[in-house]
Amino acid sequence: MFRRKAVQSITTVAFDADDTLWQNEAFFRLTQAYFSELLADYAEPEHLEARLLAAERRNLGQYGFGVKGFVLSMIETAIEVTDGKVAAPVIAEIMAAGREMLAHPIELLPHAQEAVVAAAQEHQVLLITKGDLLDQERKLAQSGLGDLFHGVEIVSDKTAEAYVKIFARHGGRADRALMVGNSLKSDVLPVITAGGYGVHIPHGLIWALEQAEAPLDNPRFHSLADLGALAGLLRALQSGIKG
Template sequence: MRAITTVGFDADDTLWQNEAFFRLTEARFLDLLSDYAAPEHLGERLLAAERRNLGHYGFGIKGFVLSMIETAIEVTQGRVAGPVIAEILAVGREMLAHPIELLPHARAAVIAAAADHQVLLITKGDLLDQERKLAQSGLGELFHGVEIVSDKTPDAYARVFARHGGVAERSVMVGNSVKSDVLPVIALGGYGVHIPHGVTWALEEAEAPLGHPRFHSLPDLGGLTALLQALHIRTPQ
């Protein structure tokens, strides 16, 4: 087995909380428009708008807010009141200002991985918001490189690893999304470590490649160091 030289970490819902705030905001949105449609219908319409708009706005809070506004206009047939739009914008600003909540073992896991490997933060979403969250997390100085990409595809990962002098076959990616953090890296010949989060966005759901020799799952980041050691993938000194 070739030594692993690079360990990549996802950010949202791997190192810090994220999706829970989207769910709370969505609940407020459904309540705002409860006079126009049932919550289940509104939720479906919002998800459809998010899926439609990913190619235009990308991932993140700003695209989510625009999708909420679009959905509000659609379900009210253009009659949505100005105060409702103002409330949607206000909750979006609240999301952008929400303090960072690190998940258990996040800092210790990054420190331990950095002792023997090049560690990269590889995340997607709005550039300014991701930079804000990283700065507030206190983890920024622990990474050898930070990459904020528009989407997590095999090609995107290959470019990231190459920019930092590595190759996918000697890399591990750690994250909560099987679709974005695990499958693309395994497809390139690397290792994927899934850290499930209690809340997963519908557009990030995918089947885990159970039984694949380069796929691993842990209940939280507390077991990552032991997994790296067990796989004998620590970089030789």
């Protein structure tokens, strides 16, 4: 007599931070628009955007993710498009814009706190985010959500191997973990590759380097309109029902 293999319950729920729990990309877009104004005499906005994106892609390995790398890429782009003629006051304005981004108040996204609280009732909850250490720590402290998490991981990049190690470090397994985030490339696909569940919460703005195709045919992939639907999905998954 054959018995159906029992479905392993989800023990860990992990959340991304930027553009999942609080706003982030919107501030990059505003700063980039200001950058275009500063360099308007040298390049059209579309051309400048393409040059900046190329610089960001080129510099990820050295500067990593976050505001500081963005500012350095803007300065590099300004030097390139002006053939080295960019004025010192323009560089100063770019640096000031970066400092303003680093000091911007946190704006929680809808249902962020209630989603974390609900998940923590029956699961271990982690925050897994990438970017500059000091900036991410600042945002978490200002968010008021810090005490809700059983663990916080700030990483240089999000890969399947990184997720496996993180879940193991907190006493769990990737195949019993669920990751919630706005980025298919960083929050969803690598966790599914590691054997876990990926829940996509679309955000209105997505950085070009974070775009990817949704794995619609994968049973461990789910997409929700917002964080308010997460508690219901968790209940459905725990009951063995696809949400």
